[in-house]
Amino acid sequence: MGDIMDVLLTPTVVFCSVLTVLFLALVIVFRKFFYIVLVTSPRDIKGAVRYAQVLVWLWIEKLRNRNVGQVFDSIVAKYPNKVCFYFEDQQWTFRQVDDLTNRVANYFLKQGFRKGDSVALFMENRPEYVCMCLGLSKIGAIPALINYNLRLKPLQHSFEVADCKALIYGYELQEAVSEVSKEGGFTGTLLYCSGHKGNPLLEFSIDLDKGLKDVLGTPPLVKEPVGFNDKLYYIFTSGTTGLPKAAIIKHSRFFMAVYGGHYMHGLSHNDIQYTALPLYHTVGGVLGIGQALFFGTSSVLRKKFSASSFWKDCIKYEVTVAQYIGEICRYLICQPPTEFDRMHKVRLMYGNGLRAEIWEKFVDRFGIPHIGELYGSTEGNTNLVNIDGKVGAVGFLPVWGLRILPMVLVKVDETGEIVRDEKTGLCIRTKANEVGELLGKIVSRNPLRDFQGYADESAKQKKILRSVFRKGDKYFRSGDVLRMDDYGYFYFKDRTGDTFRWKGENVSTAEVESVISSMCGLKDAVVYGVEIPGSEGRAGMAAIADPEGNIDLSTLAEGLAKQLPAYARPLFVRILKQIDMTGTYKLRKLDLQKEGFDVHHITDNVYYYTGSKYIPLDTTLYQMIMSGQMRL
Structure with missing residues (x-):
């Protein structure tokens, strides 16, 4: 017995016993934590493996010091005759895209453009858009991707803030360019027109289509090499204050976004991807086209999103992967059921903004096996991804x-x-x-x-x-x-009170406030987003102080239509005697936002924007909006 006790009381046994007791105590005290770690381990392991793939490829590309154009060249060599872009009834092979890309590069090199020069790109979606971006980037020029909804001051500002030396515009946007020119903008600017199809050009415009035919489609001979850490694009973001800001997108960030999207969502070069999002934004212009440029994934481009054509297009082009923003999902689920709803081959839809309230209904109705929700900003480093379809989640961290x-x-x-x-x-x-x-x-x-x-x-x-x-x-x-x-x-x-999101676009409240104040003299204006049942994001609402009752709502509506894109125009206007001063207006803005546009509780006059004018919002119209009878 004594021998046994001697063994039990040896320092090693005592030490191990104490450790065991401490471990059991820790397990008991932190049992919830250990349970969560155990439950989430499959998700975390899968995420870690995919994230490691992204890191490895970024490390390799950084060592190689490659740029986006060089990666695309390797894909062209691998899949020369494969379809790169489907667009309407056109099929562009990788070789054809490469040919036009090199022509763009050689043309602008011949025109004297060099590394670091920024060139504004103002076009609607089409394959030529991608070729313009790639071609300019091959010689180190920086395309500034301007939102094709912008007009007048915001359009001119976007051009100037990126210090652009020229503007490439699509003929379809010629009127917008002309409006700025008539106001004294683009003075002395080189204006290149693409896609005019023989129609007359604006005065002083250069026929880019003709110019591109006169140069070779061979790789450009550049004197200044373009590398991994050089600037690739300027993509405009509303940010939180003022007019659009030109966010710097380097080649390295393009690599990060494209490799991240590919590996985190489990994409393949055999996929056919549908992109109906604007190419001037990161989701379409980086994540979308990047799968084609880096992995040889065939992509379907559409000029603009159409809810009635979405599934028909997916069937026509045998789409397997589609991109979305929350508004797209809402528009699709609001469409009447048709036989096309489940005739497609889409295995994955990825994007951002799918609301939890419609998530499961959307998946069930259209038979989508997997949703890849993501979160991030154009310029930021806060990126999250939902890889396991958790309803409503934008991503996770272990x-x-x-x-x-x-x-x-x-x-x-x-x-x-x-x-x-x-x-x-x-x-x-x-x-x-x-x-x-x-x-x-x-x-x-x-x-x-x-x-x-x-x-x-x-x-x-x-x-x-x-x-x-x-x-x-x-x-x-x-x-x-x-x-x-x-x-x-x-x-x-x-979002904070400085921005709201409507129709898939971020809107700077400061920008809208500035436009309203300039139109209404020195009157105080506060702009914020308000929720509408069944709608994605928040609609714009403006509270304007007008103690004398002098505001002309017809003039206001006309001015807002000229100076702001449709998604940024306030859908509601509230006229007050005064707006309480709180320094930055933030606290008052929060109160106004909570009150919304509920005419049952607001004694001020509230107006609704419809048919290019503001009309009084009465209880009947309010109920139609709240019930979804009024299409917004």
Whole structure:
């Protein structure tokens, strides 16, 4: 007996026993945490494997110092006769795309354009759009992808903020170019017109179609090499204040987005992808066409989205993967059921903004095996992906790595301002199921973590938050408020009061406020987004102080139509005697946003924009909007 006790009391046995007890105690105390880690391990392992693939390829491309055009050249060599783009009744092979791309490069090289020169691209979706981008990038010129909905001041501003030396415009947008020219814009600018089909051009415009026929489709001979960390595009974002900002997209970021989308969503070169989104945005112009340029995936381009043609197109072109934004899904599910709803071969739809309320209905009705929801901004480093179809989630982070991963939610107050600890002055992490603004740690020259900013350096600095968790550290401010649940899934809550999203576009409230104030003299105007049942995003609403009752709503409607794209025009206008002053208006804006356009509780006059004019919003019209009878 004594011998047994001696063995049991040896230091090694005692030590192991203590460790066992401590381990069991930890398991009991943190049993919920260990349970969550166990339950989410299949998701996290799959995510880690796919993420590792992305990192490996980014590392390889960085070592090679390759640019987007060089990767495309390798794909052309591999699939010369394969269809690169389907467009209407056209089929463009990879060889044909390459030929026009090289002609664009050689033409503009001959015209004297060099590395670092920016060229505005103002065209609707078509294969030539991609060739213009690629061709310019091959010689190091930087295409500035301008939203084709812009007119007058926003259009001229976008051209100027990117310091463009020329404008390539599609003939279909000639009237918009002419309007700016008549107002004194584009003075001395080289204007190149594409796709005129023999129609007369604007005065001083250069016939680009003819010019491209007179040059060779051989690879351009450039003196200044273009590499992995050079600028590729300017993509415009509404941001949070003022007119559109030109976000810098480097070749490295294009690689990150395309490789990320490919591996995280499990895409294949055998897929046929449907892209009905505008190519001037990241989802269409990077994630969409990137699958063709980097992997040889055939892509279907459509000039503009059509709900009635969506599934017919998918059937016609034998589409297997389709892109979406939330508005597309809402439009599709609002269409009357047809025999085409399930005749397609679509195995995956990926994008952002699919609302939880319609997610399962959408999947069930159209028979979509997998939804790949994602979250991110054009310029930011806060990117999340939902790889397992969790309803409503925009992405996830492993719960075991929340303290060491470079993305974090921090506490905000009711106005959206970040809250700091009174003692340390540092930001405060949110707990599970608390809402907070998403921040991303900035790591220079890292394709995944860098924040490349905008053409305007001052705009870049406004998006950087310093001394977040330690003195001097730097984080990118997403401007978005999200919630993370116990299992590490993120859910979109809302943008701050500085922007709202409508018709698939981000709208800067400051920009709209500026336009209204300039039209209405010095009257105060506050713009915000309001929710409408059954609609994706928030519709614009303007509260205008007009104590004297002098506002001419007809003039206002006409002016807004001229200066703002359709998605940015306030759908509702509320006329008040005064707007309470609160410094930045944020608190008052929050109150107004909560009140919305409910005429049952608002005593001020409220107007609704329809038929190019504002009409009084009465209870009958209000009920029609709320019930979905009124098409917005």
